Amino acid sequence: MLAKNGIPEMEELSFRIPPKERLAKGPVVMVECFQRIPCNPCAKACKSGAITLGDDINNLPEVDYEKCTGCALCVSKCPGLAIFIIDETYSEKEATVSLPFEFLPLPAEGDEVDVLDRSGNVVGKGRVLKVRNGKYEDKTPVITVAVPKELSMVVRNIRVGGAK
Numbered sequence: 001m002l003a004k005n006g007i008p009e010m011e012e013l014s015f016r017i018p019p020k021e022r023l024a025k026g027p028v029v030m031v032e033c034f035q036r037i038p039c040n041p042c043a044k045a046c047k048s049g050a051i052t053l054g055d056d057i058n059n060l061p062e063v064d065y066e067k068c069t070g071c072a073l074c075v076s077k078c079p080g081l082a083i084f085i086i087d088e089t090y091s092e093k094e095a096t097v098s099l100p101f102e103f104l105p106l107p108a109e110g111d112e113v114d115v116l117d118r119s120g121n122v123v124g125k126g127r128v129l130k131v132r133n134g135k136y137e138d139k140t141p142v143i144t145v146a147v148p149k150e151l152s153m154v155v156r157n158i159r160v161g162g163a164k
């Protein structure tokens with residue numbers, strides 16, 4: 001599916017999913033980048049050295065999950081909107097997903113929004129916890145949304161205002 005329509009299926013994603021043990025410790029990055037292109041803003045943005053590309057800028061980014069603090073500073077810097085922060089420790093029933101969002105209107109903190117899968121299908125409702133939209137984000141706001149825990153690896157976008 002990835003080669004056909006750009007949407008990865010779970011088995012194509014498997015090498016991008018952080019290890020269970022790391023997910024159990026708190027927020028962590030998930031880099032959904034699959035194509036060898038000359039691109040490295042993710043590695044430059046990470047002050048912890050958790051994302052590296054080696055000596056060829058065409059390499060796929062590699063992640064050292066133990067170095068990742070879940071700070072989300074890399075999310076807005078990826079031109080492919082391919083980086084997400086997952087926190088499966090948020091509460092007993094909910095996880096959070098922090099995602100890049102370049103649509104208007106922006107949601108407000110506390111809003112209930114539709115949550116979408118990688119194909120744009122509505123898969124449920126989420127609650128907006130945080131909207132980062134400062135100078136650093138540079139017009140790529142980062143939205144943190146609480147979702148049912150079983151959707152932590154499914155939700156990758158939101159829709160503000162419901163169906164039109």
Ligand code: SF4
Binds near residue numbers: 046047068072075085
């Ligand atoms: S979330 Fe923070 S620590 Fe983790 S890879 Fe991104 S910039 Fe680095």
Ligand code: SF4
Binds near residue numbers: 031033041061080081
């Ligand atoms: S910035 Fe985004 S598209 Fe570029 S290498 Fe990093 S993850 Fe891939």
